[in-house]
Structure formats: structure tokens, C-alpha cells
Amino acid sequence: MGRVGVLLLNLGGPDKLEDVRPFLYNLFSDPEIIRLPFRWMQKPLAWFIATRREKTSQENYKQIGGGSPLRRITEEQGEAIKHQLGELGQEANIYVGMRYWHPFTEEAIAQLTQDNIDKLVILPLYPQFSISTSGSSFRLLEQLWKENPKLQSLEYTVIASWYKQPGYLQAMAELIAGELQHFPQPEDVHIFFSAHGVPKSYVEEAGDPYQQEIEECTYLIMQTLNRPNTHTLAYQSRVGPVEWLQPYTEDALKELGAKGVKNLVVVPISFVSEHIETLQEIDIEYREIAEEAGIHNFRRAPAPNTHPVFIQALSNLIIDSLQQPNLKLSQVTQMKKKVKMYPQERWEWGLTTSAEVWNGRIAMLGFIGLIIELITGKGLLHVIGLLH
Numbered sequence: 001m002g003r004v005g006v007l008l009l010n011l012g013g014p015d016k017l018e019d020v021r022p023f024l025y026n027l028f029s030d031p032e033i034i035r036l037p038f039r040w041m042q043k044p045l046a047w048f049i050a051t052r053r054e055k056t057s058q059e060n061y062k063q064i065g066g067g068s069p070l071r072r073i074t075e076e077q078g079e080a081i082k083h084q085l086g087e088l089g090q091e092a093n094i095y096v097g098m099r100y101w102h103p104f105t106e107e108a109i110a111q112l113t114q115d116n117i118d119k120l121v122i123l124p125l126y127p128q129f130s131i132s133t134s135g136s137s138f139r140l141l142e143q144l145w146k147e148n149p150k151l152q153s154l155e156y157t158v159i160a161s162w163y164k165q166p167g168y169l170q171a172m173a174e175l176i177a178g179e180l181q182h183f184p185q186p187e188d189v190h191i192f193f194s195a196h197g198v199p200k201s202y203v204e205e206a207g208d209p210y211q212q213e214i215e216e217c218t219y220l221i222m223q224t225l226n227r228p229n230t231h232t233l234a235y236q237s238r239v240g241p242v243e244w245l246q247p248y249t250e251d252a253l254k255e256l257g258a259k260g261v262k263n264l265v266v267v268p269i270s271f272v273s274e275h276i277e278t279l280q281e282i283d284i285e286y287r288e289i290a291e292e293a294g295i296h297n298f299r300r301a302p303a304p305n306t307h308p309v310f311i312q313a314l315s316n317l318i319i320d321s322l323q324q325p326n327l328k329l330s331q332v333t334q335m336k337k338k339v340k341m342y343p344q345e346r347w348e349w350g351l352t353t354s355a356e357v358w359n360g361r362i363a364m365l366g367f368i369g370l371i372i373e374l375i376t377g378k379g380l381l382h383v384i385g386l387l388h
């Protein structure tokens with residue numbers, strides 16, 4: 001095989017406090033993160049939420065040293081994978097493409113088109129697929145491919161999700177076992193899987209396989225761990241007023257405390273690097289909630305980062321994908337369950353589903369306008385700059 005490139009996709013995070021607002025703006029500008037009835041609303045609402053959230057979010061980043069470690073860790077993972085692939089006889093160029101912050105996916109694509117590679121492996125650093133994570137990056141890539149003839153002639157393959165990869169499961173089991181050994185009676189420790197949440201509608205209406213993949217992943221990690229410990233799965237990091245996947249991590253912790261659980265190991269499973277939601281949300285906020293609930297011995301399994309078993313797993317995944325038939329972006333952006341993203345789009349007259357949907361959308365617009373006016377003291381048209 002000629003020159004191989006590996007594109008590692010990730011979310012990205014603010015490197016310093018000044019980056020927080022533009023990072024949040026990029027995140028909320030993504031229709032795969034916030035789904036709105038009208039595209040024109042996306043940017044004004046993203047601006048509004050980013051502005052409202054900036055201070056709280058900056059406070060959280062201050063608590064973890066003033067910025068996200070995501071870029072550094074992802075680049076370290078890239079270096080480690082390059083080295084491991086070399087050991088396995090496969091030379092490769094590694095590119096990091098972040099969705100919402102530097103180095104942006106567009107920057108990585110610009111670089112790799114200059115490098116004249118012969119085949120590209122696209123690997124999202126999310127073990128499970130969600131519309132909001134890997135899905136969003138794949139859609140962006142599809143767009144870039146459409147716009148760039150040079151990319152259209154590049155041979156590539158995509159790895160859609162990889163939570164079943166035995167080496168990954170082994171690395172997770174080793175990280176959990178490493179925490180259990182700090183307890184005098186490891187078998188009495190409750191193992192608490194905390195997955196990043198998504199709105200319930202992603203799964204129930206849009207057909208996101210995320211919840212099913214998370215549940216299966218939890219089961220497979222417990223099988224690989226092969227210990228008698230009890231365990232729970234809950235969902236963290238809810239944002240906004242809509243219902244997200246349940247149980248919520250904070251509620252599940254309180255419930256376990258009320259049941260008398262004293263020893264807990266929290267395992268973050270949606271993500272493979274330390275970031276704000278492990279270092280701040282779990283280590284500081286959820287620890288406090290757990291302690292108040294009577295769970296006094298609280299530990300967290302580290303994210304896989306550059307754990308050698310994990311790096312070996314990713315390298316094997318890349319090698320395997322080079323030997324299998326290519327998977328196209330169009331194949332992985334289509335939901336497994338044949339559900340349209342916006343199922344009621346075709347208009348029908350009468351008391352129909354589409355009429356109800358449009359009623360709901362118009363009511364939601366009015367409601368958003370009301371909330372904005374309540375918070376800012378100005379009407380929506382003032383806030384988005386159409387009236388002075």
C-alpha cells in the first residue's frame with residue numbers, strides 16, 4: 001500500500017479562557033447539536049446561548065487549569081498511534097480534525113490534500129456513534145468532499161463506531177480494575193458508568209443508535225472485566241430544557257447513596273480523553289453530590305488517553321480497516337433504522353401531523369422569543385440586531 005493517512009476526528013475544546021465563547025458559538029451553530037425548525041435561527045440562537053453560557057463555562061475551565069486538555073491529549077494519541085503503526089509495519093501520516101475548535105477538520109483536510117496520500121482512514125475518537133458527535137463530523141466531511149474535486153479522487157474508508165473492539169474493552173477493564181484495587185474490598189464497590197447524554201428525541205425520533213451502543217458497550221466492558229461487582233449506567237452533562245436520556249447521573253448517584261452504597265468507581269464511557277466533563281463535572285461536581293448522598297469513597301477510572309492497550313486497539317482497528325472493503329461517508333451518515341431526520345416535512349392540509357408540527361414550531365418560536373425577552377429585557381428582533 002502507498003502512503004496512508006489517518007484522520008482522527010474529535011470534538012475540540014477551548015485552549016484558553018478567551019476561546020470559550022467562540023468555541024461555544026461553533027458548537028451551538030451545529031444543527032446536529034441544536035435542532036431548530038428554521039436554519040436562519042441557528043446563528044442568532046448560537047450567539048445568544050454562547051453569550052449566556054460564557055461565564056459559567058469559563059469558571060469550569062478555570063477549575064481545570066484554564067483550558068481544555070483535549071488538543072494536547074488527541075495529539076499525543078496521534079503520535080502514539082503513528083509509532084505503534086510503524087511497529088506493525090504500516091507507516092502513516094496522522095491528522096487531527098476537531099469539529100468545533102483548532103485544529104479544525106477543514107485545516108486537517110487542507111493539510112492532507114497537500115501531502116498527496118494514497119489512502120485515508122477516517123477514525124472518530126468516539127467509541128459509540130451519535131448523530132451529535134461522529135455523525136456531525138461525517139456530515140461536515142461529506143460537505144467538504146462535495147466541494148473539493150481533489151478529495152473526490154482520494155481513496156478513503158470510514159470507521160463508524162468501534163465500541164466492540166476487544167482491545168478497547170480490555171483497556172477499559174484494566175482501567176476499572178486499577179481503581180478497584182484501591183478499595184479494601186474491591187468486590188463491594190459499585191461500578192457507575194457515566195455516559196454523555198443526548199436529548200431523548202435523538203434516539204426516539206431521529207433513530208440515533210447511541211443509546212443502544214452505550215448499553216451494549218457497558219455490558220461488554222462488564223463481561224471483559226469479569227468481576228461480581230454491581231453496576232449502573234446513567235447519563236451526564238444535560239444542557240437545555242428538553243428531556244435527555246435517563247437516568248441522569250446526579251439522580252442515580254443520589255439514589256445509590258440512599259440505598260446505602262458507600263464505595264463507587266465512576267467510569268466515563270463516551271469519550272477517550274480527559275476533558276471538562278471528566279475533570280470538572282465528574283471529579284468536582286458529581287463527587288460533591290455523591291459525598292452529600294453518603295458515598296464517601298468515590299474514585300474515577302481515568303480516560304484511556306494513551307494507555308498502551310488502547311493505542312494498540314486503535315492501531316489494530318486502522319490496520320483491519322485497510323484490509324476490509326471501503327466504507328463511504330454516505331453509508332455511515334444514513335441511520336441504521338430507516339427514520340427520516342425530519343419525518344413530517346411534507347405538507348398536508350387539514351388536521352394532519354404536518355399541521356400539528358408547524359403549530360408546534362410556530363409556538364416554539366414565540367416561546368423562544370418570550371424567554372429571550374425575559375432574560376435580556378429586549379425583544380428577539382432587538383437581540384438579533386434587526387431593530388434598534
Ligand SMILES: C=CC1=C(C)c2cc3[nH]c(cc4nc(cc5[nH]c(cc1n2)c(C)c5CCC(=O)O)C(CCC(=O)O)=C4C)c(C)c3C=C
Binds near residue numbers: 013033133276
Ligand atoms: C447541547 C447539546 C449537546 C449534545 C447533544 C452533546 C453531545 C455530546 N458531547 C460529547 C462530548 C463532549 N462535549 C463537550 C462539551 C460540550 N458539549 C455541549 C453540548 C452538547 N454535547 C456543551 C455545551 C459543551 C461545552 C461544555 C461547557 O463548557 O459548558 C466536550 C468537552 C470538550 C472540552 O472542552 O474538553 C466533550 C468531550 C459527546 C460524547 C456527546 C454525545 C454522545
Ligand SMILES: [Fe+2]
Binds near residue numbers: 196237
Ligand atoms: Fe457535549
